[in-house]
Amino acid sequence: MTSHEQAEVELTAYGASLPEAMAGPGWQLTRALYVNKKMFAIFGAKAEPRDELTITVKLPISAEMVGDLYFVRESRGWYKQHDWVIAHFGPDDDVLAELETLKAWLRQSYVAIAPKKLSKLLDAPAD
DSSP: OOHHHHHHHHHHHHHTTTTTTEEEEEEEEEEEEEEEEEEEEEEEOTTTTTTTEEEEEEEETTTTSSSSSSEEEEEHHHHTTEEEEEEEEEETTTTGGGGGHHHHHHHHHHHHHHHHHHGGTTOOOOO
C-alpha cells in the first residue's frame, strides 16, 4: 500500500466516523464521503496513479487562506464560486505529514454540507 493509499484509508475512516456520514462511490473513478446523501469530500481523479492523491472538499471558512499551500490546486468555475478546494499530492509529496490538516478540512466540509442538527453533534460534550 502506498502512503497515498494509506492516507486515503485513514481520511475515509475519519470522515465516515462523523455523525451519519458514509463512504461510497463518487463520479466516474472517484470515491466520496456523504452525509444526508450529499458529498462532502471526493477522493481521486480520472486516471490517477496509486502514488498520487487528489482530495476535493468544501471550505467556506478557509478556502481563500489555503491557496498558497504547495498541494492546493487552483479551483475554477463552480468549484471556486462555491468554496471547493482541490488538494493534490504527487508521488514525491508527503501526504501523511498533512493528515491533521486534511482531517480538519474534512470536518469543515462536513459541517458545511451536513444538516445543522448533525453538525451540532460535533460540538456536543461527550457523555
